[in-house]
Amino acid sequence: MKAYVYVSLKKSVLDPQGKTIQGALHKMGYRGLQEVRQGKYFEISLNGGLSKDQAQSEVERIAREVLTNPVIEEFRFSLEDS
Amino acid sequence: MKAYVYVSLKKSVLDPQGKTIQGALHKMGYRGLQEVRQGKYFEISLNGGLSKDQAQSEVERIAREVLTNPVIEEFRFSLEDS
Numbered sequence: 001m002k003a004y005v006y007v008s009l010k011k012s013v014l015d016p017q018g019k020t021i022q023g024a025l026h027k028m029g030y031r032g033l034q035e036v037r038q039g040k041y042f043e044i045s046l047n048g049g050l051s052k053d054q055a056q057s058e059v060e061r062i063a064r065e066v067l068t069n070p071v072i073e074e075f076r077f078s079l080e081d082s
Numbered sequence: 083m084k085a086y087v088y089v090s091l092k093k094s095v096l097d098p099q100g101k102t103i104q105g106a107l108h109k110m111g112y113r114g115l116q117e118v119r120q121g122k123y124f125e126i127s128l129n130g131g132l133s134k135d136q137a138q139s140e141v142e143r144i145a146r147e148v149l150t151n152p153v154i155e156e157f158r159f160s161l162e163d164s
Contacts, residue, residue: 006123021124021149030144032137034127041088041123042103045116055114062112067103 001046003059005067005077008039013072042067055079083128085141087149087159090121095154124149137161 009015015037022036044062046055059077068075091097097119104118126144128137141159150157 008123008125018124025144025148028148030140030148032129032132032140034129035125036127037125039123039125041090041121042100043090043117043119043121045118047114047116050114058112058114062107066107066110066112 001048001050001052001055002080003042003044003046003055003077004080005042005044005059005063005075006039007042007063007068007073007075008037009072010074040067052079083130083132083134083137084162085124085126085128085137085159086162087124087126087141087145087157088121089124089145089150089155089157090119091154092156122149134161 018035018037021038022033025033025036042063044059046058050058056079059079063075063077064070100117100119103120104115107115107118124145126141128140132140138161141161145157145159146152
C-alpha cells in the first residue's frame with residue numbers, strides 16, 4: 001500500500017518561498033498567477049501486512065507527529081492500494 | 083481555479099533525504115515502512131480569466147519548464163475549480 005502525505009504552510013502563515021517563485025514566474029512572462037505556495041510531499045510505501053485501518057492510523061500518526069510542524073503547517077494524506 | 087503540482091525524483095534516482103526520514107522513523111519506533119521518498123508540492127492559484135484548457139497548458143508549461151529538473155525529476159498535476 002502507498003501513502004501520499006502533503007504538508008503545507010497554514011493559510012495564515014506567510015510563504016516567502018512561494019512568493020519568490022511567483023515573482024520569478026511573473027518576470028519570466030508567465031501570466032495568470034494569483035498566488036503560489038510551496039509545500040512538501042512524501043510518498044510512503046507500506047508493508048503489505050497492514051490493514052487499511054492500521055495503515056490509515058499509522059500514516060496519520062507519522063504525519064502529525066513527525067512530518068508536520070503543527071505550529072505553522074497542516075497536512076492531508078491519501079492511501080492507495082497497489 | 084487552483085492547480086496542484088507534485089514534483090518527485092524519478093524512480094531511478096536515489097533519494098537520500100527520503101532514506102534519512104525512513105531511518106529516523108524506524109529509530110523512533112514506527113513500523114511497517116518499506117520506503118519513503120520526498121518531493122515538492124506547489125499550490126498555484128490562477129486568475130479566473132483562464133479557461134480550463136488554457137489553465138491546463140499554462141500549468142503544464144510552468145511545471146515542465148520551471149518547477150521540474152527534467153534530468154532527475156518528474157511531475158504530475160491536477161486542476162481544481164474553486
